[in-house]
Amino acid sequence: MxxxxxxxxxxxxxxxxxxxxxxxxxxxxxxxxxxxxxxxxxxxxxxxxxxxxxxxxxxxxxxxxxxxxxxxxxxxxxxxxxxxxxxxxxxxxxxxxxxxxxxxxxxxxxxxxxxxxxxxxxxxxxxxxxxxxxxxxxxxxxxxxxxxxxxxxxxxQAAGVNHAEAVPVLVEPGWHRVGKLDDFPVGEPVRRTADEVAVVVVRGEDGVLNALADRCSHMDGPLHEGKILEGCIECPWHGSRFRLSDGANIQGPATAPQPRFDCRVAPDGTVEVRLASP
CATH class of the missing domain: 1.20.1420 (A middle domain of Talin 1)
Incomplete structure (x- = not known):
């Protein structure tokens, strides 16, 4: 083989x-x-x-x-x-x-x-x-x-598997600091790590922060290099689209949703994320 x-x-x-x-x-x-x-x-x-x-x-x-x-x-x-x-x-x-x-x-x-x-x-x-x-x-x-x-x-060869399946196992429970609020320009995907797991953070025009696992569930593509389109992030490799608010995949080839992270801003302006509940 x-x-x-x-x-x-x-x-x-x-x-x-x-x-x-x-x-x-x-x-x-x-x-x-x-x-x-x-x-x-x-x-x-x-x-x-x-x-x-x-x-x-x-x-x-x-x-x-x-x-x-x-x-x-x-x-x-x-x-x-x-x-x-x-x-x-x-x-x-x-x-x-x-x-x-x-x-x-x-x-x-x-x-x-x-x-x-x-x-x-x-x-x-x-x-x-x-x-x-x-x-x-x-x-x-x-x-x-x-x-x-x-x-x-x-x-x-892992063709067709969910490449983001391990994220919930790899991320420790609780909040993880990923940077200051000013580190996240409006409308631009930014890559950070939470407990050594890559996360893409997007700050919307309304100021709301959304975070998803950065590696695409389809083929591990880097979502932070993708485009923001109508409330979704598009994988630069094969065009899969995931809704930022909940990680739902609304366009293939990915068939599995993207793990989502809750976001909050601490009093000192630090952005923190934690793995969202299923």
Whole structure:
């Protein structure tokens, strides 16, 4: 897997495919496919149906008299593979180069599996059940290999995970000084640390202070380098937007909210922050 991650020869085709995926006219559907409404990526949820259908078809293929049911399951898997693949491509288009290389091969394996199952369905429809079963077993084998790559992406390379999940564990309870009030110009994000955790503090035109964890929950992007737009801060790396008042993510690719900090100004003009309650 390490060798695959380092295959820079894949970067050319990855760049071409990435631009094609980003150029799809999906509108708000892009955030739906990302899983913004769900709170985590949608792709792992959608893949359950094709994998489950094809695995069930393989079991039925081991028993006589189950060819019709197996054919129906193969069909269901093929229909369900489309939305699952589209959600996966939308996620993949925002990944780092090493992740994108593994993801590209993961996608190629899944395309090969779908092709095998399409051929299996065609053979079954023509009454060539032995060939259909053989192609089905081959497709399941390829899909399993693709699943191994998907697992590597998720659990080894942390694709799709919440990169801000550890913040509540790392910050000690209580108030932490982050500077004087004059250190925070109106409308400008300023990076500070609270118990060694990076925090971005924004002072609004109304004088209200808001603070969020600085590293974006999507891919660790530095929010303090982003823009302030309509009460939100936009990550400079991939464009995720988080509402300053509560950390809610209102635009992907991030699917998890940003940890929020309460703010107060001490009598001596020192700004203090503490991790807000969930």
């Amino acid at each position: 390490d060798a695959l991650e380092g295959q820079e020869s894949l970067d050319g085709i990855a760049g071409t495919v990435r631009e094609a995926v980003r150029g799809l006219p999906l509108g708000q559907g892009r955030d739906v496919l990302r899983g913004l409404w769900l709170g985590h990526p949608l792709h792992p949820v959608l893949v359950q149906l094709p994998i489950g259908s094809w695995s069930s078809a393989a079991i039925l293929d081991l028993f006589p008299g189950e060819s019709r049911a197996a054919r129906r399951l193969v069909t269901v898997g093929l229909v369900a593979a489309g939305p699952a693949a589209l959600a996966g491509w939308v996620d993949w288009a925002e990944q780092r180069p090493r992740q994108a290389r593994v993801g590209l091969v993961h996608a190629a394996a899944n395309i090969a599996a779908v092709t095998a199952y399409a051929a299996s369905l065609a053979a079954r429809t023509k009454g060539r059940h032995a060939l259909g079963r053989l192609l089905g077993f081959g497709g399941l084998t390829i899909a399993t290999a693709g699943g191994v790559l998907g697992g590597h992406l998720a659990y080894r």
